[in-house]
Amino acid sequence: MNEGAARLGLKTGLALADARAMVPTLAIHDADPSGDTETLLALADWCKLFTPLAATDGPNGIVLDITGAAHLFGGESALIATITQRLGRQGFGARAAIAGTPAAAWAIARHGGQNNIVPEKTPEAALAKIFGAMPLAALRIETHVVAELGQAGLRRIGDLLLRPRAPIVARFGSNVFDRLDELLGRARSPISPRFDAPAFIAERRFAEGLTHRDHIETAILALCTDLCGLLARHGEGARRLDVSLFRVDGAVKHIAAGTSRPLRDPKAMARLFHERIETIGEDGLETGYGFDVIRLAALSAERLDAAQGCFDTNEASASLDDLVDRLGARFGLARITQLVPRDTHHPEQASAASPVHLRPPTPRDHPLPLLAASWPTASWDHGGDEQVPALPERPIRLLRRPEPIDTIAGVPDGPPLRFRWRRVMHQVAAIEGPERIAPEWWKGTALARDYFRAEDTAGQRFWLYREGLYQETPDPRWFMHGLFA
Amino acid sequence: MPPHGPGETGFLREAIMRIESGGQGAAPRFASGNNQRTRNITLGPAPASGGIKGATGGTHLDHVLRGVVARGALHEIVAASPGDAAAASGFALALAARFAAAFHASAPIIWIIEDHAKAETGAPYAPGLAAHGIDPARLIVVETANGQDSLWAMEEALKCRAVAAVAAEIWRLKSYDLAASRRLVLAAKKSGTPGLMVPSSFAGMAQKLSSAAQARFEVRARPGRHGASAGERMPLPGCAAWEIRAARIRAGPEGNRLNLDHNRFWPVLWDHEEAYFRDAFPLPLSAPARHGPDYAQARSA
Numbered sequence: 001m002n003e004g005a006a007r008l009g010l011k012t013g014l015a016l017a018d019a020r021a022m023v024p025t026l027a028i029h030d031a032d033p034s035g036d037t038e039t040l041l042a043l044a045d046w047c048k049l050f051t052p053l054a055a056t057d058g059p060n061g062i063v064l065d066i067t068g069a070a071h072l073f074g075g076e077s078a079l080i081a082t083i084t085q086r087l088g089r090q091g092f093g094a095r096a097a098i099a100g101t102p103a104a105a106w107a108i109a110r111h112g113g114q115n116n117i118v119p120e121k122t123p124e125a126a127l128a129k130i131f132g133a134m135p136l137a138a139l140r141i142e143t144h145v146v147a148e149l150g151q152a153g154l155r156r157i158g159d160l161l162l163r164p165r166a167p168i169v170a171r172f173g174s175n176v177f178d179r180l181d182e183l184l185g186r187a188r189s190p191i192s193p194r195f196d197a198p199a200f201i202a203e204r205r206f207a208e209g210l211t212h213r214d215h216i217e218t219a220i221l222a223l224c225t226d227l228c229g230l231l232a233r234h235g236e237g238a239r240r241l242d243v244s245l246f247r248v249d250g251a252v253k254h255i256a257a258g259t260s261r262p263l264r265d266p267k268a269m270a271r272l273f274h275e276r277i278e279t280i281g282e283d284g285l286e287t288g289y290g291f292d293v294i295r296l297a298a299l300s301a302e303r304l305d306a307a308q309g310c311f312d313t314n315e316a317s318a319s320l321d322d323l324v325d326r327l328g329a330r331f332g333l334a335r336i337t338q339l340v341p342r343d344t345h346h347p348e349q350a351s352a353a354s355p356v357h358l359r360p361p362t363p364r365d366h367p368l369p370l371l372a373a374s375w376p377t378a379s380w381d382h383g384g385d386e387q388v389p390a391l392p393e394r395p396i397r398l399l400r401r402p403e404p405i406d407t408i409a410g411v412p413d414g415p416p417l418r419f420r421w422r423r424v425m426h427q428v429a430a431i432e433g434p435e436r437i438a439p440e441w442w443k444g445t446a447l448a449r450d451y452f453r454a455e456d457t458a459g460q461r462f463w464l465y466r467e468g469l470y471q472e473t474p475d476p477r478w479f480m481h482g483l484f485a
Numbered sequence: 486m487p488p489h490g491p492g493e494t495g496f497l498r499e500a501i502m503r504i505e506s507g508g509q510g511a512a513p514r515f516a517s518g519n520n521q522r523t524r525n526i527t528l529g530p531a532p533a534s535g536g537i538k539g540a541t542g543g544t545h546l547d548h549v550l551r552g553v554v555a556r557g558a559l560h561e562i563v564a565a566s567p568g569d570a571a572a573a574s575g576f577a578l579a580l581a582a583r584f585a586a587a588f589h590a591s592a593p594i595i596w597i598i599e600d601h602a603k604a605e606t607g608a609p610y611a612p613g614l615a616a617h618g619i620d621p622a623r624l625i626v627v628e629t630a631n632g633q634d635s636l637w638a639m640e641e642a643l644k645c646r647a648v649a650a651v652a653a654e655i656w657r658l659k660s661y662d663l664a665a666s667r668r669l670v671l672a673a674k675k676s677g678t679p680g681l682m683v684p685s686s687f688a689g690m691a692q693k694l695s696s697a698a699q700a701r702f703e704v705r706a707r708p709g710r711h712g713a714s715a716g717e718r719m720p721l722p723g724c725a726a727w728e729i730r731a732a733r734i735r736a737g738p739e740g741n742r743l744n745l746d747h748n749r750f751w752p753v754l755w756d757h758e759e760a761y762f763r764d765a766f767p768l769p770l771s772a773p774a775r776h777g778p779d780y781a782q783a784r785s786a
Contacts, residue, residue, distance in 0.1 A: 320593070320647040327627055327638055335628040339611035339621040351611035356625055389758045390712060391722045392616030396578065397571055397607030415719070424568065430711045430722040455722035459706035460568055483607055485575020485617055485725040485755065 003093060033059070043092070045252040048244065049293055050079065052198065061109070063102050070098075076117055090250045103182035107131060107138035127184050132158030139179040145172050157183070198297035200238070202226035209248045209290020213282055216245070216291065220273050223296035224266035237262025237304030243273055245285075246293035253286060258333050260324045260357035262304035268322055275329035324356055333357045345437055347398070347451075347481065391432065391453055395463040395482030402479035405464065413470050415452050421480045426456035434466075447472055453484070461485070553734055554580060556588075557677040558699040559670045563732070564688040565705035570606045572706040573688075575617065576727050577652050577681045579755045579762070582618045584650040584679050586760055594619065595642045597627045597635050597653040602685065605656060617725070618760035623649070632658030632686075636665055643672035643680050652681040661687070666696035691732040701733040707752055725755040 008023050019026055036059065044062050047054040050073065053065035066079065073079040080096045087094040097108035099118040104127075108116055111134045118130065131138065134157050136146045149172070154160060157180070160168070165177055181187040202223045210216050220243060231237060239262055245253040257272040277285065328336050337353035344350055407416035415431045433452030439445075447468035455461045461484035468476040554560060560580070564573035581594045596609060611621040627642075629635045632655045642651040655661065661684055673680045687694050691703040709723030728750035754763040 319645050323642060323645045323648070324625070326641055330637070331627065331629060331634065337626045337628070339609060339614070339624060339626065341611060341621075351621070353608075353626065389724045389756060391709065391724055392613060392757060394613035394616055395607070395610055396575055396613040396617050398610035398613070399607040400603055428719065429708060430720045432714075432721045453722055455708060455711075457708070458568070459708040459726065460572065461706070461709075461722055461725070482610060482613065483571035484613070485572060485578070 036060075042252065043087075043250075045244070045254075046246065046250050047083075048252070048295075049246055050083065052201065052297075057102070057106065061106065063105070066098070080116065086250070100185050101182050101188060103140065103179060104131070104185070106140060107134060107183060111135060111138040124184055124186075128158070128161055131183055132156065132161060136160070139176065139183065141176055141179055145176065148172070149176075198242070198299050199301055200227055200230050200234075200236075200298040201295060202230065202297075203293065203295040205293050206291075209287075209292045210294070211287045211290040213277065213285065213287075216285070216287075216294070217270070217274060217277065219294050220296065221266065221270040223294060224269040224273075227296050227298060228264050228266045228269065231264045231298065231301065231304075234301075235303060235305060236298075236301040237264040238269070238298035238301050239263070240299040241269065241272070242297050242299050244293075244295045244297070245291040246295070247286075248289040248292050251286070251288070253291075255280075256299075257329050258357065259321075260328065260333065261321045262302040263325070264304055268325065272325055272329040275326055279330055328357065344440070346440060347394075347437065351398075391455075391461060391484060393435070393453070395461075395484045398482045399480065402465070402481045405478050405480050407464075407478045416454070416464070416478065419454075419464065419478065419480075421462070426454075426458075426460070426462070428454050429457045430455040437465075447476075451481075553700045553731070554679075555699065556584065556679045557674050559666060559673050559680040559682060559697070561682045561684065561694070561696060561698045561701040563684060563691040563694065563701060563703050565691070565703050565728075565730075567688045569705045570685050570688060572727055573683050573685070573704045574606065574652075574654055575725055575755070576702070576704045576729070577654075577683050578614070578617060578619055579725070579760075580681055581650040581652050582760050583762075585619070585623060588649040589647075591623065592647055592649040593623050593625045594649050595625050595627060595651045597629060597638045597642070597651070599629055599631065599635055599654065599656050601631075601656045602654050603628075605685070606654075616757060618755075618757040632656065632661070636661075636669070639680060639682070640668055640672050643669060643678050644676055646676045646678065648678050650679045650681060652683065654683040654685055656685050658684070658686055661694070661696070663695055663697055666698055670697045670699075691730075698733075699735045700731065703730040703732045703750075704728070705750070709754065723754075724757060726752065727755070728752050
């Protein structure tokens with residue numbers, strides 16, 4: 001319901017038919033709570049122009065912690081004017097208030113009068129006077145509690161102030177007075193910001209919106225230099241970075257980048273964002289009317305001591321980390337993996353891909369701290385004096401999921417003589433098996449598998465298995481599972 | 486220093502090649518005359534490298550590879566048929582393992598693989614790779630969505646000096662041509678990192694491909710040396726074996742000297758335990774390579 005509708009005398013909760021009867025030309029849209037939430041989140045992001053601590057508050061509110069930020073915008077009244085004015089230009093009607101606690105600001109914004117700023121050190125008596133005149137709903141307590149208190153003749157906050165607390169707490173719980181204390185500044189309630197407030201921020205404001213990609217990247221490089229100076233002073237390096245681009249018309253675009261090690265090199269940092277921008281492309285950037293504020297934040301940082309000297313290994317390690325970061329920025333760090341062993345006989349799960357950047361920190365003297373792995377490489381000679389090793393027990397490539405094959409075997413539970421895989425018939429020339437791998441009985445009721453290593457007449461080598469023993473199932477099926485070199 | 490005439494350098498190269506074929510394991514090896522920074526890999530255990538010779542009558546493949554497969558260059562491994570894709574990647578990984586063994590102890594191998602390849606020939610499987618002679622802890626797998634991304638990733642990886650080898654398996658690619666490969670070659674040359682390209686979508690088209698790579702091998706699977714099994718049953722499969730054809734060698738002095746038959750397939754075995762290439766035929770002389778000449782004396786004593 002917008003302002004115009006309110007002027008016509010419509011109220012929330014009115015039946016649609018009644019409303020239509022009152023105003024026949026009424027324009028009606030379905031409620032879209034998720035859309036509203038999204039818009040509100042976007043607005044909260046935009047509000048980070050003014051302070052990094054911004055949070056949504058209920059279905060229609062945003063709360064900002066402006067401690068120490070107001071003077072940057074010419075004081076509290078100027079700040080509030082700027083916010084409402086700029087929101088108005090975006091097409092939002094907003095009521096804003098500043099007070100010592102979030103609860104007080106909430107109450108004033110929704111139930112207050114003209115004076116929407118309560119200075120920081122207002123004495124409690126003055127606060128009581130301001131809030132005493134407000135209805136109980138300004139306490140932000142449940143509506144049924146408000147109604148029941150109303151039946152007892154308590155309609156304004158001032159009515160509560162002079163009452164003894166015990167009977168009311170006994171009946172309605174302590175919530176009412178908790179809220180009252182917050183309102184009067186006797187108790188503090190924290191706000192939970194939409195994102196963690198980053199530890200390190202660098203920011204540039206521009207008189208005119210930047211629309212050119214080159215200009216934006218230059219600005220990002222400048223910001224990286226600023227941020228790295230900041231990080232160097234604290235002896236830290238960034239692990240997760242985020243660039244917020246505030247568009248002139250209020251939209252906010254985020255570009256995130258992760259690193260595989262604490263990073264404090266402006267050029268490397270800027271390169272990561274270059275890759276990210278490359279991936280999303282000029283169109284994906286949606287420059288529109290241009291970005292007038294660009295902020296670079298280190299969302300998480302880790303200790304990084306000043307680099308010592310320029311030893312060979314350190315350099316090699318750095319360039320390798322650099323490579324991982326660059327590839328990660330382009331494809332996502334989760335796509336740069338290392339294979340780690342797992343303690344299971346189940347072939348699919350014996351090897352897992354783990355992102356390289358998640359490896360545990362290890363001493364710096366190794367060029368790349370690699371996961372210590374112990375793979376069984378057991379293999380034995382066939383005997384004889386030729387000393388040619390046998391075919392390895394496991395294939396180098398494992399199909400994503402086993403593919404069914406048709407087989408012809410000499411005897412029912414013997415190895416296949418020939419098989420058809422992907423519509424090609426393969427004649428088996430050499431075969432070894434079975435290697436029986438029983439399912440892990442504590443994990444459901446899978447069938448046992450008999451694995452065979454087969455070589456066809458062309459010399460291609462395969463890893464196949466029969467699922468189910470003849471005791472277990474009357475009709476065991478064959479699958480292709482992997483390929484040898 | 487006065488410039489050498491072509492005859493003089495030619496003579497020197499001849500001399501170097503003679504030393505190399507004489508089995509001087511410690512002698513420096515040069516790839517293609519001009520670029521002395523590139524180090525070649527040896528494709529046999531050092532003490533026995535002089536012994537592996539002559540079984541095929543002509544030039545041994547090991548010898549060919551030694552002259553051709555250099556660091557700081559791009560090499561292509563093309564499957565002879567679509568069914569040989571696994572064999573081609575196996576050969577590429579074997580080369581990568583050789584490069585890694587010759588390089589910095591813990592430098593990683595980077596394997597760039599498309600999502601599509603995983604469906605086609607399967608994802609890298611660590612227990613099998615370990616058995617193939619590649620330490621999975623030294624392998625970094627980069628997953629990409631398409632061939633264009635793979636090329637980009639390969640170029641970036643080739644620029645990095647701290648990498649032992651970069652292998653890429655490419656399936657979905659609109660254009661892999663002279664220009665694309667030239668970029669890779671330049672990146673490889675600058676850093677000295679070897680690149681191994683497996684263009685799987687070009688299986689069986691080794692002849693039609695045009696690129697700037699230093700060498701192109703066509704690979705097909707070959708029945709290994711089967712082990713005997715008990716009774717009437719089928720024999721046991723042997724270790725990885727391929728037939729390799731040097732489809733194209735960007736001729737350095739070695740290329741001319743070796744006078745390669747580009748149409749001939751050379752049989753080769755991959756000894757995954759010792760991680761080196763072996764001749765596919767029985768070699769009575771090469772057996773106790775790892776023990777050396779002292780071993781026999783020690784035994785007889």
